[in-house]
Amino acid sequence: MLEPIKNNWQILLLVVVVLGATVALFAPQFGPQTAPGENVSEAQQGITNLQYGLDLAGGTRVRAPLVGYTATEVDFGGDQPDDVARAIADELENASASDITAVPAESAVDVTETSVTEAQFRAAMDASGYAYEDVRSGVTQETRDVAQRVIEDKIDETGLSGGTVQQVQSLTGEYFILVEVPGENRSSVTSLLEERGTVQIDIAYPTENGTAVEEEVLTQDDFAELGSAAQNDRGTGAYVPVTVRNTAPEGEQSPAHSFQQAVADRGFAAAYNSNQDRCDYSENPDDVSNPCLLLTVDGEVVNSFGMDPDLADSMASGSWATDGGFRLTTGEFSEAERIAINLRAGALPADLDISGQGTSRSISAAQGENYKNYSLVTGILAVFAVAGMVFLRYREPAVALPMIVTALAEVYALLGFAALLSYPVELAVIAGFIAVVGTGVDDLVIIADEVMSEGEVNSRKVFDSRFRRAFWVIGAAAATTIIAMSPLMVLSLGDLSGFAIFTILGVLIGVLITRPAYGDILRRLLTVR
Structure with missing residues (x-):
């Protein structure tokens, strides 16, 4: 009884993962959670527990910086933040202490009054007697954190289901507030954001x-x-x-x-x-x-x-x-x-520059449904294309069919993780799925070629030796992919983060679960004894 389990535990592990993904995808308790009296939008409902992002559900995305200037490397001289704010505000005609935020932890001071120019802020810093290194556009991290919390509260209080708020950084170092609200039009979202709420x-x-x-x-x-x-x-x-x-x-x-x-x-x-x-x-x-x-x-x-x-x-x-x-x-x-x-929700600590440096994008529910259908068709075509090439390459069902089934199981497991984590599926995430299919089949081809390269596999010992050689190559390629994708995953780069997260997750599932399971399947099908 224990011997078959011991010899085929990788296959059994893949089966367990697929069953777990099925539970996460279809069990009601893993569906979108709502507060009492709150309804899940139609875009978030469906046969599965998958939640769709803006690209596939429709809605509005707004990306805008907070308006202000920040003095860096400020020497507070032991003064309290409130005293620093009042001293600087006294040197500005059109700003009060509430428009100044002094952050000792960041050694920074920012001003969020829109009528204050950079030159006026520099003059106020000089006149107040606080030494500083430079003045840059933008606000402090503390101000961005407060703004993010306030916008999240506004979205929650308004009852906009599925809305998300995050801070993202451009490649040039600028910080933006990224707000995504599925199922809502642009005017309702921007009107909510443009008012400071005082x-x-x-x-x-x-x-x-x-x-x-x-x-x-x-x-x-x-x-x-x-x-x-x-x-x-x-x-x-x-x-x-x-x-x-x-x-x-x-x-x-x-x-x-x-x-x-x-x-x-x-x-x-x-x-x-x-x-x-x-x-x-x-x-x-x-x-x-x-x-x-x-x-x-x-x-x-x-x-x-x-x-x-x-x-x-x-x-x-x-x-x-x-x-x-x-x-x-x-x-x-x-x-x-x-x-x-x-x-x-409180007042926003700074204005969002939506009409200036900011960008907004609105996708109708019908357009999102079209994207969803196109993504499904693209995924199916990708699977058939890969399946066709594999059969042309080997002309051996015992090798090619398990390869296709294993690759599809890998994508199915990723969908289960997305449902379990309530991670919104967007076009970038689907691109990650397609990349996982490509790299996964590449790895499986390497395994098949290495195992079959020297003729008949006449024993398990021979198979294991050839499989280990192939797995070293696969492991090195996986490590390279993870290292290359890690910066995209940790940096605030919007949609690229979702692409990187699911590509890395797919590589890990492949190396730890699906590749060993495919090896077990090949061993059972190809070894003579």
Whole structure:
């Protein structure tokens, strides 16, 4: 019982791998995982558990750099990052400390205000007294990491299934943010990315000289809890329920108490005695009659509103800050959704240059389906072409047929790995599959030629000797391929990474599993004794 297993364990291992690939491809538990209430897009559904990338599913790909300048090798002189940011911002007329990021770990400082030029940034660095080596285009790694997390949060909050965000580097050393969202058109993706997502509450109030605005009464960091966008129960409009933080470090006033005091100081309780009182900012922004709360997104006032009398009274009496809850109201449900997304995801630390250095590409679902069909046809043609050449070369079914079956098993195993890892299959990945078929058949031809080169194989000892000679050649070729492909796999080069990953994975499967299994099959078919 154990002897057949011992003599044919390579074949059994190949069978186990094929069975494992079948489970990964077709078992429901390995399918795309979704959150409660989330639906997988039609492009991600199918008979198998394979997930398709943008090329085959359709959707939008945006590749753009973050706008800014970075001073390198900065000598902080022991100062804290916040102090460094404020000192540099003081030397810039059109930037604040929030536009400056000082990163001691990188010995770098970047500015992300789009109106600041390189010359102005250099002058500010010189005037602030911090020595530096050079100023380059682009932002720090920390800023890129924050931007990536924020965009991922935006995609998650919007419910775009299958969206991915990654940082890629060009051959010239420039860094880009690469965003891919299957099943979505270009306008919806770019509009989501182009807004920095800065949400704040201001107060507009009447004065003798017209309307004055008290800015940044509440910012995104001041909210402790954020609800989902909801439609008003009565009438039109929508709202986002929020709770303002009522805690603060010792000696400081909490955001809830600061907001409560600002509302009380501007006379909301006196202005809004009944539900008939209203805010007229949208009609007369230069001369309001009552104080108004202004909801701004990216510096633009998107809505203005008054205050419920009971809420105004609770703030005037000082009791509201204990709870800290109220509603951000808007005229449209879509606007409420946008506000909720921006509040949850936070603000992008820098603008994406989509219209300048950036590129975007949109593929329709129908076009993606065509690519999928063409890829399938190309793969089938490649298999038939290889099979035909092998039969012409050997004219021996006992040699050629196992060769084709083994090569196909190798590709099938790769598909199983793709399903198991939920790696999106794209054109570059399919190109890797085709490359694996080519290199795999080459290796199998080397084995067959070496084994049959000196006539009949009359014993297992003779077969093993010839097979080992062939395997040394195959091993050296595999090592060369892995070394050549490794830089493409580890560098952030977009689609080339997928091609390299599956080419290397295919080579490893071939050397460790399919080539030895093919050797076992040939030994059983060709040896006389």
